[in-house]
Amino acid sequence: NGVTASLTRRMAKGLELIASYTLSKAYDDASDFDEQPQNPFDLQAERALSSQQQQQRFSLNGLWNLPIPGQIELVPIVTLGTGRPIDPLVGLDANLSDAFPLSARPLGFGRNSLQTPRTANVDFGVVKTIQFGEYRHLDLIVQFFNLFNHVTATAINPFFGTGSVPLAGFGQPIQGTSPRQIQFAANFEY
Numbered sequence: 001n002g003v004t005a006s007l008t009r010r011m012a013k014g015l016e017l018i019a020s021y022t023l024s025k026a027y028d029d030a031s032d033f034d035e036q037p038q039n040p041f042d043l044q045a046e047r048a049l050s051s052q053q054q055q056q057r058f059s060l061n062g063l064w065n066l067p068i069p070g071q072i073e074l075v076p077i078v079t080l081g082t083g084r085p086i087d088p089l090v091g092l093d094a095n096l097s098d099a100f101p102l103s104a105r106p107l108g109f110g111r112n113s114l115q116t117p118r119t120a121n122v123d124f125g126v127v128k129t130i131q132f133g134e135y136r137h138l139d140l141i142v143q144f145f146n147l148f149n150h151v152t153a154t155a156i157n158p159f160f161g162t163g164s165v166p167l168a169g170f171g172q173p174i175q176g177t178s179p180r181q182i183q184f185a186a187n188f189e190y
Contacts, residue, residue, distance in 0.1 A: 014064060018061050019058075021059075035051075038103045040099075048085070051112060062075065072129075075126070086155070088105050088106055089102055094162060119154075120152060121146055121150065124147045125144070155175035
């Protein structure tokens with residue numbers, strides 16, 4: 001269930017922008033083929049937020065032809081979003097279901113009741129076009145992925161343990177986005 005709103009500003013004075021915002025909620029009882037129910041005889045208890053759920057997402061991208069001689073374009077892409085659900089687990093087959101992968105959750109935790117932190121990313125590109133006659137041109141491109149080198153957690157430690165006290169590191173980030181990457185390219189069209 002969701003709604004998306006978008007705004008597009010067509011090329012005017014060398015600037016084009018596209019912004020979109022999505023507000024959604026996705027429920028299921030299994031988000032992937034390898035997800036096992038904690039109790040195969042009570043699938044209704046598995047109904048919860050989907051692992052693919054991202055409640056809010058905002059994206060802004062643009063194209064700006066600089067008003068200087070030499071055909072240079074700037075291409076920013078900004079993406080912001082809320083975190084995604086994670087299923088807490090005890091780390092062993094505590095409910096003796098022989099399920100693999102493991103599906104036993106700690107007491108008091110529902111399916112996908114943890115959440116990763118919100119996301120924020122900025123990518124940026126610069127394109128310099130060199131004309132060779134009417135139909136040929138060379139594009140020199142530099143692209144920055146994760147421009148500000150901001151690490152966003154994409155996964156957190158879901159293993160609580162079997163007791164009433166969580167293991168050290170439970171709910172802490174264990175995987176993040178890639179660090180800043182810079183890519184250079186040349187494209188010749190004829």
